[in-house]
Amino acid sequence: MKMKNRNYVSKLILKKTSKFLKISICLFAFSLILITLFLNVFFNQYLQMKKDFVDNDNIHIIEISTFQVNKSFSRELNFDDKNIISKLITDYNKEIDFTVINEYQLNFGIENDSGDVFFLYGLDDFGAKFLNKDILKDNYLYSSSLNVDKTTLNIPIIQINEGGLSSNTVQPVQFSVDSDIPSKTPLSIYETALEQTYISFNTYKHLIERIYNIKWDNFVSKYNTDNKFGIQAIYKIFVYVENIKNVNTVAKILYENGYSTNYTFKSFDNFDQSIKNTIFISGALITLVFIIASIYIILSFNSYLRVQQKDMGILKHYGYTKQQIRKLYSHNINIIFAGMSIFMLIIIIGVTMLLINTQLIKYIFIISACVYFPMFIINRIISYFMLNIYVKKDIYTLLKSSKEFE
Amino acid sequence: MKDIILKNISKSFGMKKILNEINFTFEAGRFYVLRGASGCGKTTLLNIIAGYYTPDFGEIISEAKIEYLFQDELLFTNLTVKENMLIKLYSNPNASEPDDTLLISILEKLNIPDLLNCKIAFLSGGERQRIELANILLSNPDVVLLDEPTAKLDTENKKNILDLLTSAFSGKTLIVSSHESGLFPDTYTPLLLERGKLLYENEK
Numbered sequence: 001m002k003m004k005n006r007n008y009v010s011k012l013i014l015k016k017t018s019k020f021l022k023i024s025i026c027l028f029a030f031s032l033i034l035i036t037l038f039l040n041v042f043f044n045q046y047l048q049m050k051k052d053f054v055d056n057d058n059i060h061i062i063e064i065s066t067f068q069v070n071k072s073f074s075r076e077l078n079f080d081d082k083n084i085i086s087k088l089i090t091d092y093n094k095e096i097d098f099t100v101i102n103e104y105q106l107n108f109g110i111e112n113d114s115g116d117v118f119f120l121y122g123l124d125d126f127g128a129k130f131l132n133k134d135i136l137k138d139n140y141l142y143s144s145s146l147n148v149d150k151t152t153l154n155i156p157i158i159q160i161n162e163g164g165l166s167s168n169t170v171q172p173v174q175f176s177v178d179s180d181i182p183s184k185t186p187l188s189i190y191e192t193a194l195e196q197t198y199i200s201f202n203t204y205k206h207l208i209e210r211i212y213n214i215k216w217d218n219f220v221s222k223y224n225t226d227n228k229f230g231i232q233a234i235y236k237i238f239v240y241v242e243n244i245k246n247v248n249t250v251a252k253i254l255y256e257n258g259y260s261t262n263y264t265f266k267s268f269d270n271f272d273q274s275i276k277n278t279i280f281i282s283g284a285l286i287t288l289v290f291i292i293a294s295i296y297i298i299l300s301f302n303s304y305l306r307v308q309q310k311d312m313g314i315l316k317h318y319g320y321t322k323q324q325i326r327k328l329y330s331h332n333i334n335i336i337f338a339g340m341s342i343f344m345l346i347i348i349i350g351v352t353m354l355l356i357n358t359q360l361i362k363y364i365f366i367i368s369a370c371v372y373f374p375m376f377i378i379n380r381i382i383s384y385f386m387l388n389i390y391v392k393k394d395i396y397t398l399l400k401s402s403k404e405f406e
Numbered sequence: 407m408k409d410i411i412l413k414n415i416s417k418s419f420g421m422k423k424i425l426n427e428i429n430f431t432f433e434a435g436r437f438y439v440l441r442g443a444s445g446c447g448k449t450t451l452l453n454i455i456a457g458y459y460t461p462d463f464g465e466i467i468s469e470a471k472i473e474y475l476f477q478d479e480l481l482f483t484n485l486t487v488k489e490n491m492l493i494k495l496y497s498n499p500n501a502s503e504p505d506d507t508l509l510i511s512i513l514e515k516l517n518i519p520d521l522l523n524c525k526i527a528f529l530s531g532g533e534r535q536r537i538e539l540a541n542i543l544l545s546n547p548d549v550v551l552l553d554e555p556t557a558k559l560d561t562e563n564k565k566n567i568l569d570l571l572t573s574a575f576s577g578k579t580l581i582v583s584s585h586e587s588g589l590f591p592d593t594y595t596p597l598l599l600e601r602g603k604l605l606y607e608n609e610k
Contacts, residue, residue, distance in 0.1 A: 002496075002499070002501075002502070004503075005496040005501065005502075005503075006496075008492065008496065009492075009493050009496055012482070012485055012489050012493060015484060015485070016482070016484050311482065313480070314480045314481070314482065315493070315497075317474070317476070317480050318493060318494045318497045318541070319494075319497035319498070319545070320497045324497075395458055396453075396458060399478065399480075
């Protein structure tokens with residue numbers, strides 16, 4: 001049969017598409033729109049959750065400020081605590097991926113030439129991540145509020161006497177300034193104090209050596225045994241836990257071993273379970289809507305084909321072969337699905353652009369795949385299996401069945 | 407060979423034997439009227455000749471192109487006469503779009519030249535029957551089977567349709583089933599189907 005003739009006859013047959021089928025197709029399209037909305041809301045929630053929790057460094061961080069020796073006494077953190085904390089976590093579970101970072105401090109402010117006072121905090125190398133840097137350079141000050149390229153700090157030279165500490169001289173040291181850091185970092189979420197100026201661990205080390213005229217190793221050993229330097233060198237220790245599922249566990253281990261902890265995740269005790277429940281419920285809802293919509297559309301097409309039995313009988317009577325009739329009807333079914341696909345693509349693009357604003361193409365593709373794959377399966381079920389059942393019938397059965405149906 | 411030769415044709419439905427070892431030759435170019443009481447097997451015999459039923463025993467020998475007019479109307483009522491005729495025409499894989507004049511010339515043979523663009527749903531029963539005959543003429547068959555074509559018509563229309571059949575299908579083999587007697591002119595060879603056997607009526 002010529003393609004042109006087939007298209008013409010298909011078009012004539014399609015004219016007779018029942019109102020019932022048209023309503024069913026509209027309802028099916030409505031179900032698909034609902035599914036598209038569900039998927040969009042689901043991905044939107046997922047992206048929000050990823051942004052708020054998985055990709056949010058604040059959630060991964062546990063801040064430790066003191067060590068509770070007993071109920072009535074707590075001590076400052078010292079240089080041994082970093083190793084102790086690492087060992088506690090590793091002993092509990094070697095699989096937990098974490099990093100321990102010291103935050104060092106000088107307890108006193110240091111003036112620059114203009115009379116501005118800086119409170120310096122040293123960070124271990126891993127701390128660069130929280131200032132959005134790859135590394136912290138030596139002799140650099142990292143402060144979001146400084147608008148100069150360089151500044152000279154007057155470093156006090158401190159002498160330790162029997163009566164205490166004294167300082168008569170200062171040494172000017174020039175620092176480069178990097179102000180391209182966030183004003184609020186995961187290291188300062190619990191800080192209400194003055195703005196912190198960060199320096200690298202090496203810079204901190206050199207400053208200590210210069211201020212106290214002491215080798216770093218000596219400083220560390222003396223600080224841990226008998227701190228006569230008048231400072232609390234280890235201001236805080238941060239534990240960065242890679243997988244947010246382990247944050248609660250790590251915090252619990254530290255707390256049980258005397259470390260006082262602060263962490264954002266405290267308020268989301270069953271977060272992992274919540275995520276799993278959300279995924280399960282969303283998945284189940286989407287699947288349920290799809291199954292109901294699919295059954296409905298398959299039954300609707302079945303009713304349509306039953307109504308069409310008389311027409312199929314007439315076509316057979318006119319001399320059309322089974323194959324020709326199957327092609328005529330599958331052509332029409334494909335046209336209906338193609339129209340629905342175009343309509344759905346517009347809806348998917350529109351809704352996705354409205355609800356998801358990152359990786360748009362990726363999510364349009366995923367959602368389209370989620371909608372089109374089942375549509376394709378339904379199309380095949382209707383245009384192959386169901387249609388064949390009717391086309392195979394002989395003329396008399398087709399005409400008789402249509403009368404019964406009418 | 408345009409004759410239709412029935413050899414030992416038998417057909418039963420359940421325990422009831424409808425056709426019993428029928429041997430008959432329908433000669434090309436002749437008109438036959440097949441009579442018999444209701445339920446005697448006239449439609450069954452036409453269905454077997456048309457190939458819609460398979461006989462339980464026996465065979466049909468023929469190379470003729472056969473068209474069949476059912477007792478029930480088989481038209482797409484939501485479409486126009488032209489659209490129905492085109493659907494019929496395009497059942498032939500090699501058919502190309504015809505000129506309207508060809509379609510009208512066929513309708514003229516049936517005295518309904520003005521109905522080409524009318525919707526079937528708006529036509530009378532008699533007009534619809536003529537459209538079905540027009541569809542048959544479109545495929546230019548050698549043999550035309552008509553199952554009770556006069557059953558639903560009034561006396562005047564019965565006469566008209568028989569006149570039309572005579573003129574439109576001249577030169578073709580026409581086998582018409584009917585339970586009515588005295589209606590058909592002498593040009594029709596009367597046959598009688600009785601107790602499963604097919605006889606010339608005047609032989610009875």
